Amino acid sequence: MKTKKGEKEKLRRVILENAISYFKKNGRSGSASEDLMKNMGLTRGALYSHFKSKDDLFAHAVSHDLTRLEEITELIINRDGPKALRTMIEAHLSENSLTDIENSCAFTSLSSDMNRSKAAHRAIYEDHMDRIYALFAKALHQQFPEDTPEQSYFKAQNLYSGLVGTLSMARTMKDRAKALQILESGRQFLISQFTRSETPRA
Template sequence: MKTKKGEKEKLRSVILEKAIAYLKKHGQGGSGTEHIMKYMGLTRGALYSHFHSKADLFAQAVCYDLAKLEDSLLMRFQRDGDDAIKKIIEDHLSESSLYNVETSCAFTSLSTDMQRSDEEYRSQYEKYMDRIYALFARALKDQFPNDTEFQSHEKALNLYSGLVGTLTMARTMSDPKKAKEILESGKKFLISQFMKN
């Protein structure tokens, strides 16, 4: 019996939600197909009726998550206005983000796996990266209206890369005190650099 199109799309979204959470925690290398299927309660047939391969599942799960991130950032910039950048920095470098790996930024958890992906998949990730950097660049242009477009773009590269790098380094620390020190230092520095006084 065939699954209706709407039901298939709904199931696909559920699979992607569960897959990205699992992948963020275990990485692509530590996520055998059998483990992923068991975690999601799916059979091999059900999984491969939606995805061509494990690499395809990984890529689609990452793109699904990056699309959600892009929408979330757009909403926050619209909703929070001049305070958006500060709030995003505080949230990204929070203790919650440090420990809740499954729900945090895909770039922080999976950038190495993304870098090892096939070129066709990497080009998809880069399109999301370009749009996310552009969102930050527009917000930074509002913060610093005298900057050129290029200066806003450069600041956006440094700000978002700084958020990802700071959280990544904090997560490498086995000592919670050191991890929190990295977060707090990064938070203070980024706010001082990218928010108007």
């Protein structure tokens, strides 16, 4: 019996979600097709009935993950309003983010692999990046309504790059205390630069 369309789409989502976790932990080049299949309990035929190659799987897995990031970001912005930026900065640069690689942003975990992808795939990643910048620009405009759209977008580029760069640097540290110090200084700096001061905390 042929797999129903709904079941096939469900399996495809499961493959994408398992694959991105595996890629984040091992990198694209460090993830052999056989290991990927073993990790997901799939045969080569089952895996490649959905994707043309490992590169194709990598591109779709990253795109799926970034789409989820966009949805979560938009949800936080709509839910938290002016407080959204602080929420996102603190979440992205939390102590837990040091080791929770599987659930971290693909740009933090896989930027080098994404950079080595073919042009068509890099264009997909760039489209996602533009949408994430636009979402952060929306959140920034809630904080700084006097800014022009161009200024908000420029700030969004700087803010998100700061988040990715800070976490990436913290993860390179062997000394956990140094890693936490990088996260803390990054949090404080980005909050001071990209959010408006509220009532001081006790």
